[in-house]
Structure formats: C-alpha cells, structure tokens
Amino acid sequence: MTLEAPRTSTTQFDTDELVINMGPQHPSTHGVLRVVLKLDGERVIDADCVIGYIHRGIEKLSENRDWTQIILLTDRMDYVAAATNNLGYCQTVEKLMQIEVPRRARYLRTVLAELQRIASHCLWLGTHAMDIGAMTVLLYAFREREFVLDLFEEFCGARLTYNAMRIGGLPLDIPPGWDKKVLSFCELMEGKLNDYEMLLTNNRIWLKRTRDVGVIGAEEAIGLGLCGPPLRGSGVPRDLRKDEPYAAYDEMEFNVPLGTRGDTYDRYLIRMDEFRESIRIIRQAVEGLPEGPIMGKVPRLIKPPAGETYHAIESPKGELGYFIVSDGKSTNPYRFRVRPPSFCNLQGLKRLVTGHLVADVVALIGTIDIVLGEVDR
Amino acid sequence: MLETVVVPLLKIAVLLNAVLVAVTFLVLMERKVIAWAQSRLGPMRVGPYGILQAIADPIKLILKEDITPAKADKYVFTLAPIMSLVPALVVFAVVPFGPDPLYYVSDINVGLLFIISVTSIGVYGIILGGWASNSKYPLLASLRASAQLISYEIAVTMTLVSVILTTGTLSLVGIVEAQREGGLWFAFVQPVALMLVFIGGLAETNRAPFDLPEAETELTGGFHTEYSGMRFSLFFLAEYANMIVISAIVVIMFFGGWLAPFPNVPALAFLGFLPPWVWFIGKIFLFLYVFIWIRATLPRYRYDQLMGLGWKVLIPIAIGNLVVTGILKVAF
Amino acid sequence: MAEAIVFWTLAVLILGLGVMVISARSAVHSVLFLVVNFLLVAVLYVTLNAEFVAVIQVLVYAGGIVVLYLFVVMLVNLKKAPERYADPRRIAWTGTLLAGAVLAEVIAIVYASVSSDEAGAAGGGFGADTPFAECGAGPLVSCNTEQLGWVLYTSYLIPFELASMLLLVAMVGAIVLAKRHL
Numbered sequence: 001m002t003l004e005a006p007r008t009s010t011t012q013f014d015t016d017e018l019v020i021n022m023g024p025q026h027p028s029t030h031g032v033l034r035v036v037l038k039l040d041g042e043r044v045i046d047a048d049c050v051i052g053y054i055h056r057g058i059e060k061l062s063e064n065r066d067w068t069q070i071i072l073l074t075d076r077m078d079y080v081a082a083a084t085n086n087l088g089y090c091q092t093v094e095k096l097m098q099i100e101v102p103r104r105a106r107y108l109r110t111v112l113a114e115l116q117r118i119a120s121h122c123l124w125l126g127t128h129a130m131d132i133g134a135m136t137v138l139l140y141a142f143r144e145r146e147f148v149l150d151l152f153e154e155f156c157g158a159r160l161t162y163n164a165m166r167i168g169g170l171p172l173d174i175p176p177g178w179d180k181k182v183l184s185f186c187e188l189m190e191g192k193l194n195d196y197e198m199l200l201t202n203n204r205i206w207l208k209r210t211r212d213v214g215v216i217g218a219e220e221a222i223g224l225g226l227c228g229p230p231l232r233g234s235g236v237p238r239d240l241r242k243d244e245p246y247a248a249y250d251e252m253e254f255n256v257p258l259g260t261r262g263d264t265y266d267r268y269l270i271r272m273d274e275f276r277e278s279i280r281i282i283r284q285a286v287e288g289l290p291e292g293p294i295m296g297k298v299p300r301l302i303k304p305p306a307g308e309t310y311h312a313i314e315s316p317k318g319e320l321g322y323f324i325v326s327d328g329k330s331t332n333p334y335r336f337r338v339r340p341p342s343f344c345n346l347q348g349l350k351r352l353v354t355g356h357l358v359a360d361v362v363a364l365i366g367t368i369d370i371v372l373g374e375v376d377r
Numbered sequence: 378m379l380e381t382v383v384v385p386l387l388k389i390a391v392l393l394n395a396v397l398v399a400v401t402f403l404v405l406m407e408r409k410v411i412a413w414a415q416s417r418l419g420p421m422r423v424g425p426y427g428i429l430q431a432i433a434d435p436i437k438l439i440l441k442e443d444i445t446p447a448k449a450d451k452y453v454f455t456l457a458p459i460m461s462l463v464p465a466l467v468v469f470a471v472v473p474f475g476p477d478p479l480y481y482v483s484d485i486n487v488g489l490l491f492i493i494s495v496t497s498i499g500v501y502g503i504i505l506g507g508w509a510s511n512s513k514y515p516l517l518a519s520l521r522a523s524a525q526l527i528s529y530e531i532a533v534t535m536t537l538v539s540v541i542l543t544t545g546t547l548s549l550v551g552i553v554e555a556q557r558e559g560g561l562w563f564a565f566v567q568p569v570a571l572m573l574v575f576i577g578g579l580a581e582t583n584r585a586p587f588d589l590p591e592a593e594t595e596l597t598g599g600f601h602t603e604y605s606g607m608r609f610s611l612f613f614l615a616e617y618a619n620m621i622v623i624s625a626i627v628v629i630m631f632f633g634g635w636l637a638p639f640p641n642v643p644a645l646a647f648l649g650f651l652p653p654w655v656w657f658i659g660k661i662f663l664f665l666y667v668f669i670w671i672r673a674t675l676p677r678y679r680y681d682q683l684m685g686l687g688w689k690v691l692i693p694i695a696i697g698n699l700v701v702t703g704i705l706k707v708a709f
Numbered sequence: 710m711a712e713a714i715v716f717w718t719l720a721v722l723i724l725g726l727g728v729m730v731i732s733a734r735s736a737v738h739s740v741l742f743l744v745v746n747f748l749l750v751a752v753l754y755v756t757l758n759a760e761f762v763a764v765i766q767v768l769v770y771a772g773g774i775v776v777l778y779l780f781v782v783m784l785v786n787l788k789k790a791p792e793r794y795a796d797p798r799r800i801a802w803t804g805t806l807l808a809g810a811v812l813a814e815v816i817a818i819v820y821a822s823v824s825s826d827e828a829g830a831a832g833g834g835f836g837a838d839t840p841f842a843e844c845g846a847g848p849l850v851s852c853n854t855e856q857l858g859w860v861l862y863t864s865y866l867i868p869f870e871l872a873s874m875l876l877l878v879a880m881v882g883a884i885v886l887a888k889r890h891l
Contacts, residue, residue, distance in 0.1 A: 020513050026597055042517065042680055133585060133677025139415035205586055205676045358517070358596075359589075359679045453737065487854060490764040497772025501744065504776065508737060508783050516783070523780050527773060534768075547854060 017045065020358075024053045028131040028362040031372030035349070037361065044361060047353045049346055055376040062336040067093055067167060067302040070336070075161035077340065078374040081120040083112045083152070084315040086165040091246055092311040092322040093167045094296075096304040103248070104292040105169035110248040110285045111182065112155070112164060113313075114278040118189065119148040120316035121271050121278075125196060128268070128366035132209050137199055144192050147185050154178060168298035179286045186279045193275050201272070210265035214352040214364045217262055224348045227341050228318020229270050230368050234262035240314040251288075252281045264367045271369075303331055317341040317369050338377060342370040388482050392469050400617040405431040406662075407669045414673035438613075441606035446510060449603065453509035458604065458611035461502020464495045465618035472625050473550050475635045475653040481550070488549040489541065492626060493534055496581065500526040502615060503583075503590060503600050510603035518599035521680055522590035526581055528687035533577035535695040536570045539702040540630050543567065553634035560641030564631040569698045571631045573691055575664075578623035580687065582616060585672035589680055624664035625657075632660050715756055723749050736782045740775060747771040761854040 018039040023029035032053035038046035058077060062070045074085040087109055094101060101109075126141035149159045154175055156164045165171070200206045216226070221234040231238055239256040241249040257273035259266030306328030312321035318341030325335035345368040352364045405420065405428070412419030420427030445454055471488040473481040485491060500523060507519020540563060541547060544555040556562055564571050580587040591599035601612045628634060635653030651659075678686065726746040733739040747770045754763035861869050 018513060018517075020517075039517075042521075129676065133588070134675065136411075136415050136673050139417060143416060199674070200676075203676065205678055208682050209676055209679055357679060357681060359677075450735070450737070453741070456741075485760060487760050487764050490761070490768065494764045494768035494772055497768055497776075498744075498748075500772070500776055501741075501779075504779055504783070505737070505741070508779075520780065520783065523776050527776055530772070 022361065024050075028127075029365060030127060030370055033346075033365070033370065033372055033375070035353075035361065035365075037353075037358070039358065042357045042359075044353050044356055044358065047350045047361070049349055051343075051346070051372070051375050053376065054372050058377040059336050059338060063333055066331045067304070067333070070333070071165065071167075072161070072163050075163055076373060077338065077377055078120075078315060078317065078320070078342065078371045079160060080123050080371055081116045081316050082160065082162045083116040083164045084120075084313065084320065086162065087113050087247065088311070088313045088315065088320045088322055090165045090167050091313065092309060092324050093302070093304060095311050096307060096309045096324060096326060097167075097298075097302070099168045099296050099298055101169055101296045102293045103290045105294045105296070106248040107285050107289050108170055108174060108294065109165065110252065111282055111289075112152075113247065114282045114285070115148050115151060115182070117278045117316040118275060119145045119152075121275055122148070124271060124316075124366070124369045128363070128369075129200060131362040131366045132206065134199060134203075134206065137196060140192065140195060140199075144189060147188065151178070151182060151185060154181070166295065166298075167302055169293070169295035173294050179289060182282060182286050186282055189275070189279055193272065197272060200268070207265065209359075209363060210268055210367075211263055212261070213264045213356060213360050214367060215261060215263045216348065216352060220351070221262065221348070224351060225344045226318070226348050226368075227344055228314070228316075228369075229267050229274070230345050230348065231318065232256065233259035233267035233270050235259055240312055240319060244312070246311075246313055248285060249281075252284050254281050264363055267367045301331065304328070308335075312339065315341055317371065317374070318345060340374040340377065342368075342372075342374040346370050346375055385482055389470070392482065393466060396466060396469055396618060396621065397614065399621060400614050401431040401435055403617045403620065403665060404434065404613070406665070407672075410666065410669045411673045414670070435610065438610040439607050443606040443608060444603075446512065446603050448511045450509040450511065453505050455608070457502050457506035457509055458608045458615070459502070460505065461499055461615040462611045462618070464499040464502075465615045465622060468492050468495050468622045471549060472622075473553065473629070473634065474657050476550070476553075480635070480654060484548055484550045486551075487547045489537060489547045489552070489630075492549075492622070493530070493537070496619065496622060497526070497530055499615065499619065502612065506604065506612065507590075507600035510600075512603050514596045514598070515600045515602050518590045518596045518602075522583065522600060525583075525587065525589060525683060525687075528684060529577045529580040529587075529691070532687055532691035532695050533574055533581065535692065535699060536573040536577065537630065539570050539695075539699045540567055542699070542702050542706055549629050549634070553629060553636060556633045557636055557641075560639065562631060562633040562636075562638075567631065567698070567702070569694065571627070573695055573698070574630065575627055575667075577691060578627065579668070579671065580683070582619040582623055582668075584616075584620065584668055586675040586677050587683055588672075588677060589683060620665060620668055621661060624661045624668070627664055628657065628660040712756065716753070719749055719753050719756070723753070737779065740778050740782055743778070744771050744775050747775065761857055 020037045020039055021034060022037055023034040024032040029035065034050040034053065036048040036050060037044050056076070058073050062073055065073065071086050071089060074089045075082040077085050093099075122141040122145035126138035126145075129135075129137035129141075152162055152164070153159050155178060156162050156172065158164075163171075216224075216230075216234055218234045218236050221231050222236060226234075227238070235258050237256055237258055240246070241254075242256055254277045255273075257270045257277065259270055304324075304326040306326055308323070308325040310321055310323045312319045314320075319339065320341050321339035323335075323337040323339065324333050327334040349364065349368060352368070353361045356364070408430070409419040409427070420430035423429040423433045445451060468491075470482045471485060471491050473484060475481075478484070503522040503526075504519045507515035507517075507522065510516075540552070543563070543566060544552050546552060546555065552563075559566070579585075583590050589599075590596075591601065596602070601609050604612060635657040637651070637656055723746055726742050726749065729742040730739050730746060733742060747766060751763040751766040751771070754760070754766060
C-alpha cells in the first residue's frame with residue numbers, strides 16, 4: 001500500500017511517499033497515458049510519463065505503403081484533428097515533388113484546417129473543463145463540435161478519419177451550399193463562445209484552479225521544446241501560420257494571441273482567442289473563395305525524386321512536422337517520421353506538475369492538450 | 378402501548394420508506410435537471426419520460442455482483458456503507474414535517490444538536506470505506522473527506538449557534554414556531570448565516586463544487602472506487618439522503634419549515650390552503666434543485682483551496698456573525 | 710426494572726468494548742471500537758436524562774476527536790508494531806502505578822460527588838431563585854441544556870473561561886510545534 005521510503009532521522013513523523021499510477025485507465029489522462037506520480041501527501045514530488053499503450057507503428061507502416069495510402073494512416077494520429085494531419089502530410093509530399101496547388105484548393109484547405117482547429121479546441125475545452133469539474137461545458141462544446149463534424153461529413157463523407165486531402169489538392173470540390181453552411185456555423189459558434197466564456201472565464205473557482213498553475217517562462221518553454229498554445233501561453237510569438245505561411249494563410253488577416261504569465265489560465269485564454277481567430281480566417285477564406293480547379297498537376301504514379309524534406313504546419317496542438325526521405329525509385333517513402341506536437345508538449349508535463357497537487361495534474365494534462373494517438377503513433 | 382410504541386414505529390416505517398423512495402427519485406431528478414442544463418434529454422427509455430428509471434436503477438444495483446477486493450479489510454469494508462447510510466436516515470427522527478406531533482417522530486429539546494452530531498458520524502462511512510478498500514485512490518479520497526468534513530462542520534455548527542441565539546431553543550419545532558411568532562423567516566434576519574450554512578452544507582454532503590472525495594476526474598470515483606453493487610448504492614443513497622437532510626435544515630432554520638411565506642400577513646393567508654407538509658417538502662425540493670443547479674454550473678475546488686475557504690473565510694465570517702448577533706441580541 | 714436492565718446491558722457492552730479497544734490487533738479496528746464505545750456512553754447519558762451531554766458526547770468525541778484519531782492512524786504506517794523499549798518491566802511498573810493513581814482518583818471523585826449530591830439533593834441543585842424550579846416534569850423535556858448553561862455561566866464562570874484559554878493555548882502551541890516555519 002505504501003512504499004518503503006528511506007527513513008531519515010530528521011523527520012519526526014513517519015509519512016511515507018505514496019506512488020500512484022495515474023492511468024492508463026483513468027478518466028482524465030485523455031486516452032491511455034500513464035503517469036506515475038510520487039506524492040508527498042497530495043503534493044506531487046515527481047512524475048513520470050509512460051507512453052506507448054496505443055503505439056501502432058504508423059511511421060514504420062508508412063514505409064510500406066504507397067504515397068496516397070499514407071494519408072489514411074495520418075488520419076489515425078491526431079484523430080480529433082485528422083484533416084490537419086492530412087494537410088501536413090500532403091504539403092510535405094508536394095514540397096518534395098514541387099507540385100503547385102491551385103488557389104481554390106489552398107483556400108479550401110485553409111477552411112478545413114481552421115474548422116478542424118475549432119473542432120479540436122472544442123474537444124480540448126470540454127475535456128479540460130470536465131477535468132476541473134465543470135461538466136456542463138463538456139456537453140456544450142461537444143454539441144458545437146458535432147456541427148463541425150456534420151460539415152466534414154457533408155464534404156467528404158466521414159466524421160472522424162476524413163482522408164480529406166490528396167497530394168496536389170483535394171479529392172472533391174465542396175458540395176453546393178456548403179460555404180453558406182460554414183458561414184452560418186461561424187455565426188453560431190461566435191454566440192456559443194460567449195456562452196463558454198460566461199461559464200468559465202470570470203468564474204472564481206475556474207480562476208482559482210487555473211491561475212498560477214503550471215507557470216512556465218518563455219525561455220524554459222522553448223528549452224523544453226513546447227509548441228503551439230503552451231508555447232504562446234508563455235509569450236513566445238511562434239505560429240507557423242504566420243512565420244512560415246502555407247496553404248492560404250499568407251492571404252489571410254489574423255492575430256496570434258499571446259499569453260503573459262505562462263499559466264494554465266493564459267493557455268485557456270489563448271485557445272479561446274484562437275477560436276475567434278479561426279472563425280475570422282474561415283470567414284475570409286469562404287468569402288474570398290476563388291473559382292478554379294481543385295487538383296494540381298500530379299503524375300498518375302506518385303514517385304517523388306530522391307531527397308529528403310521537412311515541413312511543419314501549425315496543428316491545433318502545435319507544430320506538426322513531417323520528415324520524409326524518398327529514394328526516388330520506389331512508390332513508398334524510404335523513411336517517414338513525424339514530429340507530433342502532443343509528444344513534444346508532453347515532455348513539459350513533468351516540469352509542470354512537480355510541486356503541484358494531484359488535482360492540478362489533471363488540469364495540466366488538460367492544458368497541454370495531448371492526444372495519445374499522436375503521442376504514440 | 379399504542380401511543381408509545383406502535384405509533385412511533387409506524388411513523389418510522391413510513392418515514393424511512395418515504396425517504397428512500399424520495400432518494401431514488403432525487404437521483405432521477407438530478408439526472409433530468411443536469412440533462413436539461415446540458416441540452417440533453419436525460420433518461421427517456423424506462424417509462425414515460427424515463428420516470429421509471431428511478432425504479433430500474435435500484436433493481437440493477439441490487440442485481441449486480443458484489444465484489445470485495447482480495448486484500449480489503451472485509452469487516453470494515455462491509456461496515457462502511459452501513460455506517461454511511463444509517464446516520465443519514467437517523468436524522469429524520471427529529472425533522473418536523475408539520476406543526477402537530479403527527480408530523481414528526483419526536484421533538485427533543487436538543488434537536489438541532491442531535492442532527493449535527495448524527496451527521497458528523499456519517500463521515501466514518503467515507504473514511505473507513507476508503508481505508509478498507511486497501512487501494513490508493515480511495516485512501517487519498519478518504520483523507521480528503523475527513524479533513525473536509527471536520528473543517529466545514531465547525532463553520533456550520535458555529536453559524537447555527539447564531540440562529541440559536543435568536544431563538545433561544547434547540548428544538549426544531551421551537552425554531553419554526555419562533556419564525557411564525559416573529560412573522561419573518563430567518564433568511565431575512567440571518568442572511569449571512571444562511572449563506573454559510575448552505576455553502577457548508579454543500580461541502581458536508583460532498584456536492585459540487587466541493588465533491589473532492591469522489592472527484593471522478595481526479596480520484597476515479599474517490600472513496601467508493603472499489604465498491605460495487607448494493608454496497609456502492611448504499612453510499613449513493615447516503616449522499617442523497619444527506620442532501621435532503623441539509624435542505625431540511627436550511628428550510629427549518631431559515632425558511633420557516635412548514636410555514637407559508639409571511640405567515641403573519643393576512644393578505645397572504647390564502648397560501649395556507651396547502652397543508653404544511655406540502656410547503657415543507659416543496660421548499661426542500663427547491664433547495665435540492667439548487668444543489669443540482671450548482672453541480673451543473675461550477676467547476677471543482679482544489680483541496681487546499683477548499684480548506685482555505687473553510688478555515689480562512691467561512692469560520693471567521695461565522696465567528697463575526699455570531700459576535701454581531703450576540704451584540705444585537707443584547708442591545709435590543 | 711427496565712432501567713436497570715438497560716443500564717447493566719450498556720455497562721457490560723461499554724466495558725467489553727473498552728477491552729476490545731486495547732486488545733484489537735489493527736489500530737483502525739481499535740479506533741472503531743472506541744467510536745461504538747462513545748456512542749454507547751452517549752446512550753447511557755440519555756438514560757440519565759442528560760441529552761445535552763449525550764449529544765455533545767457524540768458530536769465532540771465520536772464525530773470530531775476520533776475522526777482525527779482515524780486520520781492519524783491511517784496516515785501513519787502502523788503495519789509494523791512500534792519498537793519496544795529495552796526494559797519492558799520498568800514500563801509495566803510505571804503503567805501499574807499510573808493506573809493505580811487514576812483508579813484512586815476516580816474513586817475519590819465518585820465518593821466526593823455522591824456526598825455532594827446528598828448535600829444538594831434538595832431542589833435538584835437549583836434554588837427557587839433560578840428559572841428552573843419547574844423543570845424535569847417529563848422524561849424528554851428536561852431543561853438540562855439550560856441548566857448546564859446557567860451553571861457554567863454563573864457558578865463556574867472563571868473555571869470555564871480558564872478552560873477555554875487553556876484550549877486556545879494548546880491549539881496555538883500545537884500549530885507552533887507542527888509548523889516549522891511560520
């Protein structure tokens with residue numbers, strides 16, 4: 001029951017450290033993450049992440065699939081943001097083959113990526129709030145996520161693993177009237193965002209649970225290799241949509257919200273702002289949607305020239321990068337490697353939770369917004 | 378013989394059954410109200426609008442396998458749910474549902490203290506349940522529970538003292554009678570005390586936002602993680618029975634028990650067309666609704682914040698309220 | 710007759726549980742027996758028409774103090790027996806001496822209270838000048854609470870306040886001892 005700790009004569013009270021296995025079956029580890037917590041009372045003195053429970057060998061599998069089949073596999077990494085994974089992969093291959101993507105496809109890809117960001121953030125908000133005990137927000141956020149899934153279903157027929165992009169463009173043009181639906185969803189989402197914020201942003205208990213919890217400075221955040229909202233929460237202005245624009249982001253106007261304190265509340269605020277920025281981008285992209293083809297000039301047999309490339313995009317969780325090596329002879333990649341944002345952000349967990357209470361651990365797992373499918377691949 | 382043995386026994390039998398049935402329907406009410414708050418429908422399949430869910434749930438729980446963990450302390454593990462439920466039910470012995478002796482089992486002159494002391498026994502069920510499971514999450518939860526209940530009990534008891542100061546009696550019937558004579562519910566006389574008792578009551582019944590001992594997202598269910606079947610449901614029954622008890626205390630102490638609103642205003646005398654017990658139970662359910670509403674709205678406190686709130690906010694306010702009440706009582 | 714049966718049953722149970730408290734193997738069981746013991750003592754008070762004392766017994770001892778005992782017992786790993794002292798006989802001697810002293814004290818208190826009861830039996834201990842002349846009419850409507858309050862705040866005011874000061878000092882002292890840096 002209790003672990004035998006070395007007994008020192010200085011401590012008068014014989015209170016042993018308690019080692020707790022949080023997960024892999026635990027309601028708030030967001031999948032099959034296992035955190036081995038060493039507790040002193042309720043205070044965490046050490047944490048150790050154990051991952052690999054959902055490892056499927058996607059990277060190795062990809063080396064035996066042809067280039068189009070890999071899109072299907074990327075769906076299964078960050079399964080709550082499958083379209084973003086597709087986008088990152090397709091763009092990497094396009095970069096390797098130097099394929100020009102038509103403007104309409106780039107615009108639509110932007111819309112899909114931002115819709116995906118909203119869906120992913122909805123899931124994050126719901127589960128994060130649920131972990132901290134506000135269970136109504138979960139149902140609200142999932143309700144709105146459902147609308148995004150409906151839009152995706154209408155676009156590509158699937159609701160979770162979309163396979164929504166192709167190397168060189170998109171498989172399908174949007175169904176008629178789809179753009180109107182997207183715009184009316186934007187309208188609806190703005191109202192619902194105010195609902196969420198009413199429940200949480202100025203809630204005293206929410207503030208108490210998130211303010212000054214898991215504070216991390218800018219330098220340390222960079223040092224730990226954090227990316228995405230956890231990095232921007234510490235005030236580092238790093239957003240690949242701005243820094244290395246892809247798709248149609250260079251033609252969009254949007255802000256990159258930044259935090260000042262680097263605590264859980266800042267990271268919450270940033271993601272809430274990102275909802276609004278996403279809506280703004282979607283509006284611009286849908287309203288300015290150019291006419292034209294949706295597929296670029298792609299050879300029948302995709303066989304990139306020999307070489308290697310790395311390309312990263314800003315997924316809802318952070319910097320999602322693909323490193324691909326092609327030998328130029330076969331129809332599958334020679335080496336395929338993903339830099340998953342969840343995995344890199346998870347590195348920060350130990351640093352974040354040490355010194356906090358057990359209850360903060362679930363808040364902090366929520367704030368780094370991990371998806372285990374992406375961590376383990 | 379009839380007066381002293383048969384009638385009280387009958388009353389107790391009726392009361393216990395009524396409370397247990399009320400508890401099962403309270404669970405249904407909670408599921409329904411939270412579902413509505415979350416734009417869902419809640420249980421809809423069993424009976425019209427899912428009303429029979431209240432009967433289906435207990436049947437399911439009774440039929441479930443009753444598992445005792447291999448390394449658990451068997452006696453204490455069995456005893457804990459019982460120790461949790463019994464005090465919650467015993468309390469109803471002194472709760473007056475109406476003015477005549479017909480409406481209560483007994484009116485002892487330390488009624489309020491009786492309620493406080495008996496509810497304070499209820500914590501043993503939680504502590505022992507967590508300890509006897511021989512599992513880490515329940516142990517943490519039971520440590521949380523014991524610290525939480527003791528802290529909030531102090532605040533609640535001290536606040537109730539200030540109400541007792543204004544009435545001069547500990548009898549629950551006497552307290553309601555005092556509100557009838559004063560013509561004013563104590564909610565208007567002692568608003569601070571009302572808030573304190575209600576917040577403390579939330580904490581003592583382990584309800585959100587103070588549901589730390591059973592925080593499923595942190596402690597995977599807390600003290601009843603290892604329990605299943607009927608033993609688990611005894612804990613469940615106890616929690617909901619305690620909610621009814623706290624609501625009853627709040628109603629008796631601050632909302633005039635079975636009295637209609639403003640009992641001394643002749644223009645409102647027509648409100649007396651409802652029998653007193655209907656008023657009483659109606660008010661109780663109003664507060665139960667507030668309990669559920671709060672659960673649907675608020676996030677959960679953290680353990681240290683909860684203790685801080687108890688010791689650094691509620692207890693000082695309770696002492697201040699007591700002092701002010703005492704001064705006013707002497708001055709007027 | 711009924712009263713005697715109740716009393717003797719309670720007395721036997723209380724003593725039996727007392728023995729269980731010190732003989733139980735597990736510390737938690739021992740604390741549990743203590744709780745039941747306290748509850749039975751409370752019942753004993755009720756049979757003496759002292760319901761206020763009974764309720765306070767439950768509230769303070771069973772509901773408060775023993776919970777803290779449990780807290781400590783659960784926190785500290787008591788799976789292993791505490792280390793023994795080198796000379797068990799010396800401890801046994803001290804224990805016997807202390808037990809004897811306590812026993813003598815209890816006998817003295819009982820003796821003294823019996824004799825003072827005889828002295829103050831007239832008027833139930835309360836003179837006609839106190840507002841309790843007509844108290845004690847029924848079994849469950851005694852003015853026990855009021856009487857206790859009256860006595861505490863008149864005859865025993867100074868000891869009462871001194872006791873509260875003592876408790877306060879003990880509380881502050883405990884905090885100072887427990888907290889390394891204030």
